[in-house]
Amino acid sequence: MTKTDKTAEAFTVDRRRFLRGAATVGLTAAVSSVASASFAQQALNDVLAAPRRGNWDDQFDARVPSSKTVATNQPVISAQTIADVQTAIGQYMDIVARGGWPEVPGQAKLQLGMSDPAVQALRRRLMVTGDLPQSAGISNAFDTYVDAAVKRFQARHGLPADGVMGQFTYAAMNVSAPARLNQLQINLQRLNELVATGGSEPRFVMVNIPAARIEAVENGSVVQRHTAVVGKIDRQTPILNSKIHEVILNPYWTAPKSIIQKDIIPLMRKDPQYLAKNKIRLYDQSGQEVAPESVDWNTDEAVKLMFRQDPGKINAMSSTKINFHNPYAVYMHDTPQKSYFNKLMRFDSSGCVRVQNIRDLDVWLLKNTPGWDRRAIESTIQSGVNTPIQLADPVPLHFVYISAWSTGGGVVQFRDDIYKLDGAAELALGSAT
Template sequence: MTTVLPRKTRHTIKAGLFAFALAGFAWGISGSTATAQVTAFKQAVAEAASDNTDVSAFYRANGYDAIWTGSDKASLKRRQALLQALLDAPAHGLPDQTSMVAKLTDALKSVQTTRDLGRVEAALSKAFVTYAEDLKTGMLVPSKIDDGMVRKKADLDAEALFTGLMAEQPTAYMRNLAPDSPQYRALMREKQRLERLVQTGGWGPTVPAGKKQPGQKGAGVIALRNRLIAMGYLERSASGSYDSALEQAVQAFQTAHGLAADGVAGDSTLKEINISPNARLKSVIIAMERERWLTPERGDRHVLVNLTDFSARIMDHGEITFQTRSVIGKNTHDRRTPEFSDVMDHMVINPSWYVPRSIVTKEYLPKLKANPNAVSHIHVTDNKGRTVSRGAIDFSKYTARSFPFSMRQPPSKTNALGLVKFMFPNKYNIYLHDSPQKHLYPREVRAYSHGCIRLAEPFEFAYALLAKQSEEPKAFFDRILKSGNETRVNLETHVPVHLIYRTAFVPNKGPVEFRRDVYGRDAKVWAALERAGVVLPGVQG
């Protein structure tokens, strides 16, 4: 999307480019004067670039030669491509760079000496690196926003960045700095659509409170109908009743927003229907930033867990080949599931549950002090893993810090981990697993665990993983399961696992879908984006 600038700003930019083309005069002077000017230029570049490690390293490597400030056509094309890319930054949900462009063009227009030229050269490179980093790997540092957002962004390869700029057509190169993923491109299109919608009045009046269901009539039903028509879930109609067409439209909306698709517009459904286009636009811009954080090397086959969607998927070459519901960490500070990526290398069939230290001391030790036979299905073990008789322990004399024992639940159908767990070893002690608490999976919001991710269909998930290394994955799995023995099964091909948090995402087929900000993390991301200069269109939808 091209940003349309005021005439005065566009004139300033053009004037700066013209003046800059004339600034190549320094290189046309011969003899000792030219040598002195070249030296002055390089010194100015070195000084101006010294506060940016990447830019300084580039110029040291290229001998402080100009890449933007020459009078040749290649330099002109790079300048033009960079300035236009900066002007188009808001299309990517980045801050408006009009003032930066004006500052750079003013500097170009004001060049009087070769030292001036050197300073502008370095300024252009610094603007380029900042823009490229924001676009390729994101503006924000996740861990500085929320301690559960522990994802590490990819490091910017500045050397490759400059090499690509010098080797490729500049305009295309600038355009290709954005994440090369179908999801990012789809989010960008949705952003543009919502911006147009906001500017033309949004989805019209909100729907009044009060449950609405099939068979009803009245102003509230008409308001619901009109809102869904504006949103694209219902064909235009003059019907004033809650008929089957409206019921199906409500179901489609509910499915696209992670709600129970019962076709009844209750409180939770109406709350989502009445969310403004501006609020949805925020979710899309946040999702674009989050997409920039996620490594582009995701794996041809990978596991994708979207926490806000309470789902786990196996992705093969961009297509969903398996999907199941999940339960994530409870919305308390010590239980929220973190966001990160790692690699799954094995599963354990008939697992023991080695109770985390925090649960042992916070939950079980107080119970054991009150009753040594509490939680009797869990063994108390010493530092060598041997079961210790509870009768030999005076639990009352220990504190959370001094308690010297561990606890383990042996394999069983009632084990907290169920009958299989899937391991991608990480310092957060997070993994995917079965659970005996099957009653939680039909619920709309599924945030109940201590942090690990429970799967509604763990056996089928295992079969899908094992199908790559066994001709009869189900038979192989069931044979081990029936043995009752705790068994580690290595994955011959390791599978990347990405735990993400997206309140807006675009499926391979169908319109954009939205989810609730279950942990409040997106609200924090948006506040950080605003502090960084990201703004929405001024019209409220």
């Protein structure tokens, strides 16, 4: 055997050994893999079978289910809304005929991730009004399906959509089905009257008092929405129809007699520097300025004087006053107290309407008035100079009281009957707080 033959034979033997070794390693790895998989499955089975594993079959699903949107660009005052409310009335008549919905017991702060027997009643309640799909089933689990359903319910009732069952959510949820049906029927009558007398204009502004919301409507669509603060229960914002004819930038504020008597005089008795601190000047009937120290604040003689606050950041109307003719001496305006817009119950004014993000509304109202684009408006406000502006095209304005409506998509909206005009005590939830 030559040297070359011996080398070839050695190579063949080494190759056979390598292949046998590789096969053995592969087989061992395969066996190990099967064993590991078997062990992992057994471990999972042990976890699933454990008596203290929790209610996993209640499906705390990480996916948030899709729900019909609550927001829409359809105006509250529209013929289509009337049709949608009529549809909603039919649905609620059917709900009432089938016995309504169950009461959700207790006042526990239920929220995502909790398990409580009360959630079963909550699920049934939400299913009746279509906020929770029937396929979600009945269990104690406050899962993502219930969370999404509670948020939808809250949004439909003008509540913060945080998914937490609190005092106001319980109260709104436990209003009876017949009361909600009656509320829809009453508001249908109001909508019919509104659409018959207004709301068909190319441009208009609507202030919905119980919702404390404003819609700027153009060509049949809502182009702006604003959060509002409206009148207190004992100083109500009136229902009216008018036209916005003037926007005043950096307005003076003249206190109405009701505020002078109920608020300013008592404050001056406590703090004689109140007027000076708030840059409020006094004027007599001839227009002459009167020194505050010359007034007897222990009487009501100050009511005969004019109380006028200078323009500025602390002015009660801040940057803007929006004027429209009406017999109630009310108007719309900005405010330095922005925190009011974050409150749940925004019924804090003396009848006038405070408007959040009012400068956006200013721009929209003045867009057809030459020389008044956003830059001009902002520049004027920055100057601090009192500037009245007459609108080239006065915009129709409607202060309305609509506490129940639908703008399609199966979404029915309800608000507290804050001024108790709907005829049922259980609908005036906020007025009792």
